[in-house]
Amino acid sequence: MKWKRSERLVDMTYYLLEHPHQLIPLTYFSDLYQSAKSSISEDLTIVKETFEEKGIGLLMTVPGAAGGVKYIPKMSDQEVKGIIQELIKELGQSDRLLPGGYLFMTDLLGNPDLMNRVGKVFASAFAEKQIDVIMTVATKGISIAHAIARHLNVPVVVVRRDSKVTEGSTVSINYVSGSSRRIQTMVLSKRSMKSGQRVLITDDFMKVGGTMNGMKNLLEEFECELAGVAVLVEAEHADEKTLVDDYYSLVKLHEVNEKDRTIELSEGNYFSKEREL
Amino acid sequence: MKWKRSERLVDMTYYLLEHPHQLIPLTYFSDLYQSAKSSISEDLTIVKETFEEKGIGLLMTVPGAAGGVKYIPKMSDQEVKGIIQELIKELGQSDRLLPGGYLFMTDLLGNPDLMNRVGKVFASAFAEKQIDVIMTVATKGISIAHAIARHLNVPVVVVRRDSKVTEGSTVSINYVSGSSRRIQTMVLSKRSMKSGQRVLITDDFMKVGGTMNGMKNLLEEFECELAGVAVLVEAEHADEKTLVDDYYSLVKLHEVNEKDRTIELSEGNYFSKEREL
Numbered sequence: 001m002k003w004k005r006s007e008r009l010v011d012m013t014y015y016l017l018e019h020p021h022q023l024i025p026l027t028y029f030s031d032l033y034q035s036a037k038s039s040i041s042e043d044l045t046i047v048k049e050t051f052e053e054k055g056i057g058l059l060m061t062v063p064g065a066a067g068g069v070k071y072i073p074k075m076s077d078q079e080v081k082g083i084i085q086e087l088i089k090e091l092g093q094s095d096r097l098l099p100g101g102y103l104f105m106t107d108l109l110g111n112p113d114l115m116n117r118v119g120k121v122f123a124s125a126f127a128e129k130q131i132d133v134i135m136t137v138a139t140k141g142i143s144i145a146h147a148i149a150r151h152l153n154v155p156v157v158v159v160r161r162d163s164k165v166t167e168g169s170t171v172s173i174n175y176v177s178g179s180s181r182r183i184q185t186m187v188l189s190k191r192s193m194k195s196g197q198r199v200l201i202t203d204d205f206m207k208v209g210g211t212m213n214g215m216k217n218l219l220e221e222f223e224c225e226l227a228g229v230a231v232l233v234e235a236e237h238a239d240e241k242t243l244v245d246d247y248y249s250l251v252k253l254h255e256v257n258e259k260d261r262t263i264e265l266s267e268g269n270y271f272s273k274e275r276e277l
Numbered sequence: 278m279k280w281k282r283s284e285r286l287v288d289m290t291y292y293l294l295e296h297p298h299q300l301i302p303l304t305y306f307s308d309l310y311q312s313a314k315s316s317i318s319e320d321l322t323i324v325k326e327t328f329e330e331k332g333i334g335l336l337m338t339v340p341g342a343a344g345g346v347k348y349i350p351k352m353s354d355q356e357v358k359g360i361i362q363e364l365i366k367e368l369g370q371s372d373r374l375l376p377g378g379y380l381f382m383t384d385l386l387g388n389p390d391l392m393n394r395v396g397k398v399f400a401s402a403f404a405e406k407q408i409d410v411i412m413t414v415a416t417k418g419i420s421i422a423h424a425i426a427r428h429l430n431v432p433v434v435v436v437r438r439d440s441k442v443t444e445g446s447t448v449s450i451n452y453v454s455g456s457s458r459r460i461q462t463m464v465l466s467k468r469s470m471k472s473g474q475r476v477l478i479t480d481d482f483m484k485v486g487g488t489m490n491g492m493k494n495l496l497e498e499f500e501c502e503l504a505g506v507a508v509l510v511e512a513e514h515a516d517e518k519t520l521v522d523d524y525y526s527l528v529k530l531h532e533v534n535e536k537d538r539t540i541e542l543s544e545g546n547y548f549s550k551e552r553e554l
């Protein structure tokens with residue numbers, strides 16, 4: 001079957017979006033569509049320009065015999081700003097206030113469209129870094145971890161509070177929870193990571209950073225390297241400093257007034273971090 | 278800016294893929310691209326034919342003033358069969374055997390590309406059913422639940438074993454675990470679901486079906502309706518019957534021989550279920 005350009009463009013767009021951060025040889029497309037490489041190159045130029053024009057992402061061309069094309073999900077600053085504003089508006093609703101000054105966020109973490117976009121935001125920030133694994137702690141960070149992982153095309157590992165038979169042999173560490181100062185345990189399956197891997201840690205919420213710090217310690221046990229930290233919401237706290245100082249956040253929670261039922265939020269450090277680079 | 282057809286096709290494909298199961302009015306595209314509705318219709322015909330030809334999905338056109346176009350992710354039987362064979366091959370590796378005859382599957386559940394495809398398989402099976410919510414139990418089913426949810430464009434709710442302050446008020450039930458016959462507890466945030474919603478339950482593994490049955494009971498507490506059950510791997514067991522009899526599975530685990538280190542697997546009931554409809 002001979003493919004028309006219009007059909008190739010639709011199918012190629014689908015294929016590239018389904019295979020982010022993967023090098024696809026031009027021969028893959030020319031064989032699939034029974035078309036000359038020069039036609040495929042022209043197709044890819046159209047895809048590339050549209051992806052860039054619309055803030056969908058970048059299309060990187062790697063020349064040479066081992067070369068090909070790679071789709072890098074990359075969101076425009078404007079779209080990121082829109083998502084942050086959407087999150088602030090959502091999280092600021094007074095019915096999210098829970099006893100103890102906590103915020104109900106479970107519905108947002110269960111919203112696949114929002115999580116997909118949040119995942120793309122963080123994947124954009126780490127697009128140029130070498131990331132081998134996304135790590136999170138059960139349960140609430142899992143949807144964010146998978147959303148980022150999908151855009152970066154790397155596996156997710158989930159740290160647990162307890163050991164389960166289905167995890168096989170595990171490595172366990174104790175750490176001090178940041179806010180409550182209690183000793184807690186973290187467990188990770190031994191098969192989860194290989195030594196030398198670069199790991200992006202993520203979670204839905206960070207206060208003092210005790211859990212994040214626990215995951216950092218766990219990385220050392222696996223002889224892995226911290227490649228970055230991504231949190232949806234960071235909270236201001238009385239302690240002098242967070243235990244983790246190099247992180248990206250989308251939203252910052254300043255104050256919760258349980259009496260007046262008000263929640264004070266602002267933009268996280270995402271854009272100020274970006275400018276550092 | 279005036280858009281060329283080729284650019285419109287690329288951007289339209291992206292937009293449709295990002296918004297599955299959502300009705301998009303033709304005016305959305307004609308306004309966005311500053312193009313006549315007749316041109317947009319021609320574009321959509323090309324997208325539709327390519328999506329169907331390549332087994333990407335269906336493009337449904339709803340006529341009339343309130344009409345538009347809707348992308349329904351739908352995988353070809355051939356691709357589903359390929360995924361099932363891939364799963365059987367992966368799960369049959371003897372180093373997955375754990376003490377007690379369990380299988381190590383955590384790496385597969387953490388593979389975003391595989392989970393995305395598994396999600397599309399189940400989303401294809403339930404494409405014509407009314408599904409309002411995907412429910413799973415922490416921790417291992419979460420990645421499957423989110424993958425299905427993304428293709429059906431519905432929220433995920435996660436049932437927990439314990440109550441956490443960040444969940445707000447919760448509903449809790451006791452149920453009997455199928456295999457161990459122990460009494461266990463399940464907890465779900467009250468805000469997770471509204472009465473009358475139709476819920477698809479999913480998990481990575483089902484033996485007797487005790488956990489699934491627990492989730493079914495939880496649905497009743499919320500006055501919600503069971504719309505379907507989707508499991509990655511079902512296990513054959515000595516008991517006469519599973520507690521849940523209407524479900525889709527991709528892989529069936531027949532026998533595990535710990536001495537010889539062999540694992541016997543076959544295709545689940547996915548295609549025999551499909552034929553029932």
